[in-house]
Amino acid sequence: MIYPRIITIIAYRDLQRFWKYKWWLAGLVAMNLADLFIFALIFRGIVRRDIVPDYFYFLAPGIASISAFAAAFTIGREVMMELRRAFHHYLLSLPFSRLELVAGRVVSGIVRGFIYQIPFIILLIVIAKTPSFLDLLIVVSTTIMVTASMSSLSIAISTLVKSLEFQATIRSLVYFIIFFMSNVFYPESIVRLRFPEIIYIMVVNNPISIATTIYRDIFTPHVIHETYSIEVLIAKLAIWTAILVATGSILYMRNLQR
Amino acid sequence: MSNVAVKIINLVKKFGNVTAVNNLNLDIYEGEIFGLLGPNGSGKTTTLLIITTVYKPTSGDVEIYGYSVTRHGDIVRRLVGIAFQEPKALWVDNPYELLLWHAMVVGYSVIGARRVIRDIMEELDLWEHRGKFISELSGGTRKKVEIAKLFIQKPKIAIFDEPTAQLDVTTKHRVWDKIKALRDEGSTIIVATNDMLEAERLADRIAIIHKGTLKALGTPSELKDRIPGGDIIELRVDNRIPDGIVKSLIEAIEARKLDYSDGVIRAYVNRGEEKIAIAIDILSRNNIKVRSVSLKEPTLDDVFFYFTGARLEEGRIQ
Ligand SMILES: Nc1ncnc2c1ncn2[C@@H]1O[C@H](COP(=O)(O)OP(=O)(O)OP(=O)(O)O)[C@@H](O)[C@H]1O
Ligand SMILES: [Mg+2]
Numbered sequence: 001m002i003y004p005r006i007i008t009i010i011a012y013r014d015l016q017r018f019w020k021y022k023w024w025l026a027g028l029v030a031m032n033l034a035d036l037f038i039f040a041l042i043f044r045g046i047v048r049r050d051i052v053p054d055y056f057y058f059l060a061p062g063i064a065s066i067s068a069f070a071a072a073f074t075i076g077r078e079v080m081m082e083l084r085r086a087f088h089h090y091l092l093s094l095p096f097s098r099l100e101l102v103a104g105r106v107v108s109g110i111v112r113g114f115i116y117q118i119p120f121i122i123l124l125i126v127i128a129k130t131p132s133f134l135d136l137l138i139v140v141s142t143t144i145m146v147t148a149s150m151s152s153l154s155i156a157i158s159t160l161v162k163s164l165e166f167q168a169t170i171r172s173l174v175y176f177i178i179f180f181m182s183n184v185f186y187p188e189s190i191v192r193l194r195f196p197e198i199i200y201i202m203v204v205n206n207p208i209s210i211a212t213t214i215y216r217d218i219f220t221p222h223v224i225h226e227t228y229s230i231e232v233l234i235a236k237l238a239i240w241t242a243i244l245v246a247t248g249s250i251l252y253m254r255n256l257q258r
Numbered sequence: 259m260s261n262v263a264v265k266i267i268n269l270v271k272k273f274g275n276v277t278a279v280n281n282l283n284l285d286i287y288e289g290e291i292f293g294l295l296g297p298n299g300s301g302k303t304t305t306l307l308i309i310t311t312v313y314k315p316t317s318g319d320v321e322i323y324g325y326s327v328t329r330h331g332d333i334v335r336r337l338v339g340i341a342f343q344e345p346k347a348l349w350v351d352n353p354y355e356l357l358l359w360h361a362m363v364v365g366y367s368v369i370g371a372r373r374v375i376r377d378i379m380e381e382l383d384l385w386e387h388r389g390k391f392i393s394e395l396s397g398g399t400r401k402k403v404e405i406a407k408l409f410i411q412k413p414k415i416a417i418f419d420e421p422t423a424q425l426d427v428t429t430k431h432r433v434w435d436k437i438k439a440l441r442d443e444g445s446t447i448i449v450a451t452n453d454m455l456e457a458e459r460l461a462d463r464i465a466i467i468h469k470g471t472l473k474a475l476g477t478p479s480e481l482k483d484r485i486p487g488g489d490i491i492e493l494r495v496d497n498r499i500p501d502g503i504v505k506s507l508i509e510a511i512e513a514r515k516l517d518y519s520d521g522v523i524r525a526y527v528n529r530g531e532e533k534i535a536i537a538i539d540i541l542s543r544n545n546i547k548v549r550s551v552s553l554k555e556p557t558l559d560d561v562f563f564y565f566t567g568a569r570l571e572e573g574r575i576q
Contacts, residue, residue, distance in 0.1 A: 020350050094335065258314065
């Protein structure tokens with residue numbers, strides 16, 4: 001049995017804790033924005049126009065997906081802190097099911113992602129275009145899928161890796177792989193040209209790349225050179241989400257109780 | 259006999275090669291305050307964490323009103339609540355938020371939660387600390403926040419793991435009164451403790467566990483009666499006593515049990531007042547100087563010592 005009320009309460013706690021870091025978050029958002037403006041505006045003049053017509057418009061949707069990813073990924077750190085202080089004992093003793101507990105965590109990951117991403121979506125609307133209702137729906141579903149899958153991935157890491165020190169390392173490693181092995185900073189066609197095929201396959205199938213292409217398709221379609229099908233991308237992202245949410249949930253439920 | 263609320267059946271819990279709980283069997287009845295007594299590392303907390311579905315048993319089971327902790331966890335968690343030995347809070351939490359969230363989880367509406375929290379925080383002198391970071395609170399205050407959770411929740415089975423270990427005397431008494439009141443409102447209470455006074459004040463029945471096994475079970479007075487030779491003679495002596503003299507002492511005073519260590523003889527006898535004279539006579543005839551003598555009725559501490567061979571205080575220091 002799953003009760004939405006209890007999931008909301010569990011997610012509420014996570015968000016309350018997230019909110020305690022609001023100035024830190026504001027700092028991060030500001031830093032990302034600075035990245036976007038400084039980086040993108042400089043590179044705009046350097047990058048060859050036939051590869052990326054406008055680097056600023058190329059990077060902006062990427063930053064939007066990175067921001068959702070980064071915020072959702074913080075849930076794993078939270079889970080690790082709880083394990084370190086045996087706070088999870090308390091969570092495990094409370095009157096809700098393990099499924100509700102994990103659902104609450106994932107929901108809070110989704111909301112964290114949205115909170116962080118909203119400034120960047122607004123920016124996209126301001127600098128690029130106002131999406132249609134259907135497009136907005138696609139943006140929202142994409143964000144839900146990215147944040148659900150990435151919060152589940154970070155939860156999975158936190159419950160799978162026994163040593164807490166090692167856990168922080170693995171989490172950073174996974175974070176950077178996802179971050180840099182994506183199409184956020186460079187077009188897929190360049191990756192294919194310069195790197196082995198396997199890297200290219202990883203880049204195009206990275207959930208962050210998929211989400212970025214979807215955001216680009218909606219806000220800045222003129223920056224994409226590669227051919228793609230939006231339906232296939234959404235389907236791929238949905239598969240990723242299903243796999244990662246299932247894995248993260250199962251690991252969380254199995255591994256917390258010793 | 260009244261209803262069994264908690265039934266612990268052949269319970270075993272191992273952590274690697276450490277056996278924390280070793281084939282424990284216990285019935286805890288509805289409406290009683292049950293004391294779980296044992297020195298450090300005897301498996302009290304581990305047992306309680308299994309009852310609350312935090313740990314899985316290695317083998318055996320616990321049933322809460324017939325619901326198994328391994329098979330019906332979701333139901334069990336709705337019946338059982340625990341105030342942990344180590345207060346559960348992260349440093350950026352504050353007591354008010356922590357308790358508000360707890361109240362909502364256990365079913366209060368926001369408004370109902372605010373009301374009950376204020377009442378209980380005021381009763382436990384926590385109200386003034388409500389907005390502080392947990393990291394700023396004293397150990398005792400943190401512990402009170404932890405205990406407050408159960409007074410808010412009023413679960414069917416309320417488990418307190420060493421509730422007053424860090425509290426001052428006045429607060430201790432207030433918490434004991436509140437625990438009794440909680441029982442009177444219909445909760446069954448389990449209190450783990452290594453504080454004899456707490457066990458004696460609170461518990462209707464007591465289980466003494468040592469190294470994960472049950473050593474004795476009964477009401478405090480039943481347990482005291484079980485010590486053979488109701489009286490205890492305690493003698494402090496200066497010199498070391500040779501084994502031969504110890505042996506003749508045991509025979510002379512008809513001691514059921516005699517412990518001798520660190521210059522203290524503790525003999526369990528009947529008609530203690532007569533035996534004191536005999537004991538002193540034997541010792542002085544052998545040139546052993548007796549520095550002090552006392553005769554006492556057994557306390558729970560003695561009961562504990564009798565059943566486990568360990569002093570609770572010693573356990574606490576280790
Ligand atoms: N999570 C754990 N991992 C490994 N060993 C553990 C764990 N929890 C408890 N133990 C071991 O199990 C044994 C019983 O510990 P437990 O905490 O149940 O004792 P206790 O009776 O509550 O003691 P105390 O009076 O100190 O609270 C100890 O030897 C302890 O080291
Ligand atoms: Mg303990």
